[in-house]
Structure formats: structure tokens, C-alpha cells
Amino acid sequence: MDSSDTVLRAITDDGSFRVIALETTSTVRDAVEAQKPEPTLRRTFSEFLTGAILVRESMSPDLRVQCILQGDDGRSRIVADAHPDGTTRGLMQLAGGATTFSVEEKGVMQVARTLNNGSLHQGIVSVAGQGGIAGAFMAYMQTSEQITTMIAVGTHLVDGQITAAGGYLVQILPGFAEGPLMLMTERLKDFQDIGPLLARGSGSPKTLLAEIFFGLDYSLVGERKIAFGCNCSSTRLAASLATLPRADIESLLIDKRMLEIECEFCRKEYRFSPEQLRGMLDSN
Numbered sequence: 001m002d003s004s005d006t007v008l009r010a011i012t013d014d015g016s017f018r019v020i021a022l023e024t025t026s027t028v029r030d031a032v033e034a035q036k037p038e039p040t041l042r043r044t045f046s047e048f049l050t051g052a053i054l055v056r057e058s059m060s061p062d063l064r065v066q067c068i069l070q071g072d073d074g075r076s077r078i079v080a081d082a083h084p085d086g087t088t089r090g091l092m093q094l095a096g097g098a099t100t101f102s103v104e105e106k107g108v109m110q111v112a113r114t115l116n117n118g119s120l121h122q123g124i125v126s127v128a129g130q131g132g133i134a135g136a137f138m139a140y141m142q143t144s145e146q147i148t149t150m151i152a153v154g155t156h157l158v159d160g161q162i163t164a165a166g167g168y169l170v171q172i173l174p175g176f177a178e179g180p181l182m183l184m185t186e187r188l189k190d191f192q193d194i195g196p197l198l199a200r201g202s203g204s205p206k207t208l209l210a211e212i213f214f215g216l217d218y219s220l221v222g223e224r225k226i227a228f229g230c231n232c233s234s235t236r237l238a239a240s241l242a243t244l245p246r247a248d249i250e251s252l253l254i255d256k257r258m259l260e261i262e263c264e265f266c267r268k269e270y271r272f273s274p275e276q277l278r279g280m281l282d283s284n
């Protein structure tokens with residue numbers, strides 16, 4: 001993996017809290033490079049990917065998690081697709097003519113997990129007016145998963161370029177009263193906006209853990225690498241082409257040229273010859 005991004009998991013020694021802290025600088029930088037959102041949208045896009053990775057690490061580290069955030073216009077959306085191998089890819093899809101993306105009035109978050117038996121677990125919640133990306137993920141965790149979770153995500157940009165990105169998630173573990181949670185909530189008020197930490201190079205997962213757990217005994221329980229990555233392949237694209245209606249494949253054959261298709265996530269180009277397309281017709 002060509003990335004120095006990591007996720008750390010830690011638990012307080014009294015078993016009351018768990019924290020997942022991560023750096024996503026390379027991951028979101030590569031995703032932005034592939035999607036090329038306008039500079040004004042890079043923060044939102046990056047923070048959404050960071051939030052999706054946090055949710056995956058928290059709810060189902062062994063499963064694929066796809067998050068879709070639908071904007072106020074009802075048509076623009078951001079997609080994050082996080083895989084158990086630690087790779088994540090994203091899509092920024094703006095409705096025709098849209099130049100902004102917000103979830104303050106009609107935002108909807110959809111989170112889908114592919115379970116080991118192949119079935120899909122899906123949650124859809126309104127995230128309107130929850131205070132941006134972190135608020136949207138917290139609303140999802142509370143409403144759909146019923147776990148009180150504090151989430152912070154941040155991206156530091158200099159001249160439109162991402163120089164640091166990351167975030168954390170704090171959860172109180174079952175069996176503990178709301179009391180400690182109140183104290184933790186109070187403590188985290190200072191860290192809800194991790195932008196300043198990222199800006200001065202103090203946003204590493206280790207530093208975030210030390211800040212969140214200041215004065216508490218805790219133990220690291222896991223560490224893993226994460227990176228941008230796309231699992232597209234010629235075989236996968238061919239398989240989805242083959243599901244097109246016969247007439248559509250026939251129309252692709254009319255001009256007898258190579259068909260060029262770009263992966264919408266990573267922008268890699270794939271080419272299919274008329275012979276390959278004809279082969280799909282035969283098996284269609």
C-alpha cells in the first residue's frame with residue numbers, strides 16, 4: 001500500500017470508552033486526485049470519506065461499507081466505498097449545474113454493509129441540520145445503529161491542496177453509565193474541530209488518542225494501514241457490460257470501434273474490442 005495512513009484503536013483500561021483515531025491524508029488526497037472536485041468541495045468530499053472509514057472501522061472492520069450522502073438538491077451525492085482490505089474509494093456526483101453541496105435542509109445518509117452471508121444491511125436516516133459531515137455520521141450512528149458516538153473529521157487545505165486529514169470516533173462501551181459520557185463529551189468540546197491540530201501537524205492518530213484520553217489509562221488494541229484504492233478490473237467491467245440489454249450492446253457494436261470505458265471511481269480506462277462485445281452478446 002503506497003500510503004502512510006493508519007487507524008489506531010484503543011480502549012480505556014477501565015473498559016468504559018473506546019476510541020478509533022485515524023489519519024487519512026494520502027487516502028483522501030488520492031481520492032481527490034481521481035475525482036477532481038472543485039476546491040470548495042474538497043473538504044466536504046474528504047471529510048465524508050474519513051467519516052465512512054471511521055464507521056466501517058467501528059461497526060464492521062471485516063466488511064465492506066458503502067455510504068451515500070444525498071445533498072439538499074435531492075440529486076447531488078457523495079459516495080464512499082470502504083473495503084475490509086483497508087482501501088477506500090469515493091465519488092463526487094453533482095447534479096447538472098450544481099457548484100455547491102450541502103446537507104442542511106434535506107440531507108439523507110444511506111449506509112450499506114455487505115454481510116458475510118452476502119446479504120445487505122442498510123440504514124437510511126435524515127441528516128438535515130446536523131451540522132455538516134461529522135454531524136451527519138453522528139446522527140446516523142445514533143438513529144440507525146443506536147450507539148451514542150462522538151465523531152470528529154477534519155481536512156487541512158493549503159491553496160486548495162490537502163496537507164493533512166484525519167479524525168476520530170469515541171464510543172462508550174455497554175454497561176457504563178451516562179455519567180462518564182457527559183465528562184467525555186465536555187472534554188471533547190475542545191477537540192470537536194480538529195482543524196487547528198491538523199494545521200499544526202499535531203493530528204496524528206497517536207496524538208489524537210493522547211489528547212482524548214488525557215489523564216486516563218488506556219491500551220492500544222489495534223493498528224492497521226489504510227489507503228485509497230479501487231477494486232475495478234477489466235473482468236468486473238465486462239461482467240457489468242454483459243448485464244446490459246441486448247439492444248444496448250448491439251448499439252455499441254454499430255460503429256465497430258474499440259469501446260473505451262473509464263472507471264468512475266479511479267478514472268482508469270478500459271478498452272473492449274468489438275470481438276469482446278460480440279462475445280458478450282453470445283453469452284447474453
Ligand SMILES: [Zn+2]
Nearest residue numbers: 230232263266
Ligand atoms: Zn477504478
